[in-house]
Amino acid sequence: MKVALLASRRMVMGFLLGGVHRGYVCEDAEASRAHLDACLKDSDIGIILVTRTVASMIPDRIHDVKSSSDLIPVISVIPDVPEPGPFCTG
DSSP: OOEEEEEOOOHHHHHHHTTEEEEEOOOHHHHHHHHHHHHHHHHTTTEEEHHHHHHSHHHHHHHHHHHSSOSSEEEEEOOOOOOOOOOOOO
């Protein structure tokens, strides 16, 4: 069973380095919906992690999947990592 992530480019890169099997960069609602649908069609994916920002772009679709009687895949909405602030220069 594989884990997929729908998130910003920065989050996807970090999670792929951490061992997540598939990462999808979602910059708008259309891409988010397409990537979620692709994950749902892939029988190898058992867990789909979705950041709050991505979930807020497609709340109806997230609700539909979470309300489904299917046990797999599990969708979990996770917090986003804040963008880094300015670097300390001394």
